[in-house]
Amino acid sequence: MRRPHRRTVLASIAGIGLAGCLDSGDSADGTPGTDSDGSSIADDTGTATPTPDETPTQSDTPETTPDQGDGQSTDGADDDSEDNEEPDPSVFPGYEMTTVEVETPDGDDLGQVYAAIADTRDLRYTGLSDTDSMPENYGMLFVFDDVDDRPFVMREMDFGIDIVYADDEGVITEVHHAPEPGPDEDGNEQRYPGRGQYVLELNKGWTTDRGVTVGDVLQFEL
Template sequence: MERRAGIVILGTVALLVGGAVVLQSGLWVDLVGTGDYERGTVTVTERTTPTAATPTPTGTATPGTTVAVRQSDAGPTLATVEVRIADTTTKRYVGLSETDELGPDEGMLFVHDEADTHAYVMRNMSFPLDIIFVDADGTITTIHHASLPPPGDETLRRYEGRGKYVLEVNRGWTNRTGVEVGDRVELPAGVA
C-alpha cells in the first residue's frame, strides 16, 4: 500500500513539474495556440532585398519606426513591426506598462548602451508579451513568452537574455510569424 502511494505522489510531482515547464517555456502557445492573446495577424513578406526604414531620431517614443526580421542578412523578411523606441533609463523602466494594448504589428524596441545580460519583468502590464533579445549585430539570442502575473501576485518573474536590444511584441507574435533564435533583426536607421 505504501509503495502505491509513493508511485502516485511521484507521478503527481512529475505531472506538476512537466506542466510548469510547458507553461513557463511558452510551449503551450505551440500546443494550444494563442487564444485570447491574438490581436490579429502580421503580414509576412518574402523580400530578398532590405527595406528602407524611415530614419527616426534616437529617443523618440512614438510609433513610426519599422523593424524587419529576416532568416539571414539577405534572406526573406519573416515579419515587420512598427516600434516605439525606448533608449533612456526612464523609457526602458516604463516600457509598455502604460499601454493598454498593441496592434498586431506594433511593439517597442529597447536600446541599451551596450550588449550585456539584461532582465525584463511584466511590471504593471495589461497584456502578455514576447520578449526578444537581440545582440549588437542584430542576431536574436533569446525569446521569452511572458505571461501576466496572477492577480494579487506581487512577485515579478525576471526574463533574462543577452543583447543590446530588446524587442517586445504581443505574446504569440514569434510563433505566428516563424521568428526564431538565430534570425536577424534589421534595425532602423538612427538606432545605435
C-alpha cells in the same frame, strides 16, 4: 547570408527601462541592482536596471545599429497591408518610431512591426507598463549602449508579450513568451533573462505565429 550593415548614430542611452519599472533593488539615483554574484540586472517587460557604465546624461559614443530591411512579410493575405500601412502615432504618443523587420539568416522576411524606441533612461523605465494593449504589428524596441545580460520582468503589465533579445548586429539571442500577471500578481516574480544590446517586445504569440527563432535577424534604423 545577408548580414545587416552598420550605421553610426548618436543615441541618448542614459539608463535602462522596461515595460514596467525599475527593479526594487535599484536606488533612486539610478544605481543598478545586483544579483547574487554582484552583476547588474535589468527588469523585463518594460523596465531594465542601468548597467554600471551608464549615466543619466547623454552619451556621445557613436552607436552602431542593424540596418532596416525593406523586404516583405511572408504571412500571406496580410503582407501588403503590413508593408504599406503607416504607423499610427497615437499608439505611442511622444515616442519616436522605427520599422523593425525580422528576417531569417538567409534574408527571408518573417514579418515587420512598428516599434516605439525606448532609448533613454526614462523611456526604458516606463516601457510598456503604461500600455493597456497594442495593435498586432506594433511593439517597443529597447536600445542599450552595449551587449549585456538584461533580465526583464512583467511588472504591472496588462497583457502578455514576446521578449526578443538581439546582439549588436541584430541577431536574435533569446526569445521568451511571457503571459500577463495573474489577478493577484504584480509581475515582479516573472523574470526573463537574456543577453543583448536590443530588446524587442511584441504581442505574445507574434514570434510563434511567424516562426521567429534564435539566429534570425532584426533589421531597423535608429
